[in-house]
Amino acid sequence: MNELKKIAKRLVSEGKGILAADESTPTCTKRFESIGVKSTELTRNEYRSWLFSTIDIEKYISGVILYHETFHQSIINTNISVPKFLKKKNILAGIKVDTGAKDFAGFSPEKITEGLDNLRPRLNDYKIHGAKFAKWRAVIKIGKNFPTKTCIAANCHALARYAALCQESGIVPIVEPEILMEGSHNIQKCYEVTENVLKNIFMDLNLFNIDLEGIILKPNMILPGEKSSERISNEKIAELTYNCLKNNVPSTVPGIAFLSGGQKSDDAAARLNLLNKIQKNKPWKLTFSYGRALQEDALTNYALKDEEKVKRALIKRAKLNHLATLGKLD
Ligand code: 13P
Numbered sequence: 554m555n556e557l558k559k560i561a562k563r564l565v566s567e568g569k570g571i572l573a574a575d576e577s578t579p580t581c582t583k584r585f586e587s588i589g590v591k592s593t594e595l596t597r598n599e600y601r602s603w604l605f606s607t608i609d610i611e612k613y614i615s616g617v618i619l620y621h622e623t624f625h626q627s628i629i630n631t632n633i634s635v636p637k638f639l640k641k642k643n644i645l646a647g648i649k650v651d652t653g654a655k656d657f658a659g660f661s662p663e664k665i666t667e668g669l670d671n672l673r674p675r676l677n678d679y680k681i682h683g684a685k686f687a688k689w690r691a692v693i694k695i696g697k698n699f700p701t702k703t704c705i706a707a708n709c710h711a712l713a714r715y716a717a718l719c720q721e722s723g724i725v726p727i728v729e730p731e732i733l734m735e736g737s738h739n740i741q742k743c744y745e746v747t748e749n750v751l752k753n754i755f756m757d758l759n760l761f762n763i764d765l766e767g768i769i770l771k772p773n774m775i776l777p778g779e780k781s782s783e784r785i786s787n788e789k790i791a792e793l794t795y796n797c798l799k800n801n802v803p804s805t806v807p808g809i810a811f812l813s814g815g816q817k818s819d820d821a822a823a824r825l826n827l828l829n830k831i832q833k834n835k836p837w838k839l840t841f842s843y844g845r846a847l848q849e850d851a852l853t854n855y856a857l858k859d860e861e862k863v864k865r866a867l868i869k870r871a872k873l874n875h876l877a878t879l880g881k882l883d
Contacts, residue, residue, distance in 0.1 A: 557767030565808025804836030
């Protein structure tokens with residue numbers, strides 16, 4: 554089996570998922586400010602070091618996505634680099650390589666994700682320092698006159714170029730198209746937009762000769778907009794999400810690792826559990842690559858500067874989502 558396939562399979566191995574800890578410094582600062590903690594290089598390092606050194610976290614977490622700053626830091630009070638520390642724990646190190654979703658010229662308020670410039674040497678450098686996989690997040694907004702065909706085409710094209718560069722470097726690309734929950738659209742609209750985006754992505758990945766066995770897809774679940782008055786059961790959300798993926802994601806893709814996207818932590822776990830109960834023999838693994846839905850409780854405890862509580866909160870969420878990947882959460 555080639556190296557890319559091996560890494561992709563490991564990322565979605567039975568009962569495991571991914572911890573997204575790759576918040577950019579401005580995003581991490583916003584999260585810290587919301588709990589009254591000053592965001593400095595040192596506090597970000599401390600918080601993330603506590604997360605990664607949680608005992609037994611490797612039982613539930615196959616990989617961690619890092620931000621550039623963390624990737625080049627050491628675990629606090631040691632001189633072991635973060636990627637080396639994760640490797641010792643049998644956790645794969647990943648790196649966010651996009652440089653953010655920026656205003657899309659001529660199509661405001663839509664966004665285009667940037668970061669292709671110099672991506673080849675950056676990937677090679679991350680690879681040398683231990684990165685096994687990468688992440689690129691495209692953002693699609695739903696509103697009255699959007700998403701436009703242009704925004705979808707430009708973002709999918711960038712995702713495919715990113716994926717090609719990753720595979721050339723021996724790094725597994727996480728392909729993340731996030732249809733945002735913000736807005737008042739209904740769940741049907743989310744289904745249609747997600748389906749359209751997935752069709753475009755796989756068309757472009759094929760056009761760019763991407764080996765689908767060496768990628769992980771990181772999509773949103775199918776949800777009504779956060780300002781919609783629609784009330785949809787978790788069972789229905791799981792069913793629509795499953796159908797959308799079944800109809801649009803080739804069976805050669807080894808794994809689908811959802812983003813949480815602002816869902817409550819309990820909802821994100823419950824819906825993943827239901828998704829895993831729908832079919833015993835799914836073509837791909839269904840798991841998590843959560844940021845907020847794994848870290849929310851840990852972050853609250855970081856305000857108390859209580860290392861044990863931070864770790865307990867993280868392992869609790871990781872274990873619940875581990876059970877959800879097996880459909881055994883009830
Ligand atoms: P959330 O789970 O908080 O949406 O973050 C996942 C992620 O990596 C977004 O790019």
